[in-house]
Amino acid sequence: SILTGLVFGILGGALCAYFLTVRLRSGKEILMGIKRGQFYVVYQPVVDAKELKMSGVEVLMRWNHPIAGLIPPDAFIAFAEAQQLIVPLTRHLFELIARDAQKLQHILPAGARLGVNLAPSHLHSPTFKEDIQAFAASLPPNHFQLIFEITERDMVKENEASCLFTWMNEQGFQTAVDDFGTGHSALIYLERFKLDYLKIDRGFVNSIGLETVTSPVLDAVLTLARKLSMTTVAEGVETPEQAKWLIDRGVNYLQGYYFARPLTLEQLKSWGGQQKTY
Numbered sequence: 001s002i003l004t005g006l007v008f009g010i011l012g013g014a015l016c017a018y019f020l021t022v023r024l025r026s027g028k029e030i031l032m033g034i035k036r037g038q039f040y041v042v043y044q045p046v047v048d049a050k051e052l053k054m055s056g057v058e059v060l061m062r063w064n065h066p067i068a069g070l071i072p073p074d075a076f077i078a079f080a081e082a083q084q085l086i087v088p089l090t091r092h093l094f095e096l097i098a099r100d101a102q103k104l105q106h107i108l109p110a111g112a113r114l115g116v117n118l119a120p121s122h123l124h125s126p127t128f129k130e131d132i133q134a135f136a137a138s139l140p141p142n143h144f145q146l147i148f149e150i151t152e153r154d155m156v157k158e159n160e161a162s163c164l165f166t167w168m169n170e171q172g173f174q175t176a177v178d179d180f181g182t183g184h185s186a187l188i189y190l191e192r193f194k195l196d197y198l199k200i201d202r203g204f205v206n207s208i209g210l211e212t213v214t215s216p217v218l219d220a221v222l223t224l225a226r227k228l229s230m231t232t233v234a235e236g237v238e239t240p241e242q243a244k245w246l247i248d249r250g251v252n253y254l255q256g257y258y259f260a261r262p263l264t265l266e267q268l269k270s271w272g273g274q275q276k277t278y
């Protein structure tokens with residue numbers, strides 16, 4: 001039976017590799033996945049550093065493929081991007097959130113922040129503004145504060161999109177630069193785009209506690225954010241030591257496995273913001 005296990009393991013692995021390399025490269029698989037309801041969303045709590053209470057959630061997409069299994073978003077977003085399927089996929093994401101909105105409204109307090117990731121090619125789509133407005137209109141009025149997140153990497157690529165960020169602000173949405181610290185010298189864009197939130201990449205957060213001296217780069221990033229009047233969110237907080245270090249330095253919000261993993265709607269309901277101590 002070790003042998004059969006091995007055979008099945010190898011077969012399974014091969015099948016999985018086949019899917020990831022061949023089938024997923026044809027756009028059909030993503031469109032089929034949308035049609036068959038294989039995508040779903042999870043919500044990761046974001047915690048207020050002062051009150052240590054949940055201030056909102058970030059929405060993260062998942063793809064449960066019947067053969068390849070759970071495909072990570074980093075992978076399928078890249079596939080969708082390559083196949084020009086970001087727009088239908090993001091519209092589907094908006095639908096999934098809207099479908100949950102009634103329940104979410106009861107779990108999250110009024111004014112709760114709802115972070116939604118945007119892929120760069122969507123910004124160029126002629127339907128971008130319509131898509132965003134339709135999404136906002138599909139949610140209970142005035143309950144959620146929408147925050148659209150774009151990575152620092154993509155921000156540099158999309159430097160002509162700055163008017164879109166202004167537009168989003170005028171529409172009452174907020175904007176965040178994601179994965180800050182992983183792109184290359186986006187400082188000039190940071191000043192030009194006037195985004196509301198700066199999300200400190202978990203690479204920085206990871207290094208807290210590893211070095212005996214505190215991280216000078218992270219200190220500088222926090223100073224910079226303050227000078228640009230940006231609200232800071234630390235991502236990937238996994239230990240109480242990291243949380244304490246960040247809180248002591250005035251980071252506004254914390255997100256990470258130490259507080260909660262990305263949760264299904266049901267899990268989010270029972271999580272309810274368990275108190276953490278330092």
Ligand code: C2E
Nearest residue numbers: 060061073074077093117118119236237238256257258262
């Ligand atoms: P992101 O926007 O930076 O999202 C945070 C990622 O960090 C998530 O990975 C989350 O599960 C993970 N994470 C959160 N806390 C911790 C922690 O304490 N430790 C560690 N090691 N990881 C943590 P996930 O869900 O795999 O998503 C990966 C990326 O895929 C996201 O990074 C985002 O760029 C993209 N993505 C996810 N959902 C969507 C979506 O709906 N639309 C778009 N355009 N991109 C998405």
Ligand code: CA
Nearest residue numbers: 058117149178
């Ligand atoms: Ca994000």
Ligand code: CA
Nearest residue numbers: 178179199235
């Ligand atoms: Ca991030």
Ligand code: CA
Nearest residue numbers: 169194195196
């Ligand atoms: Ca603003």
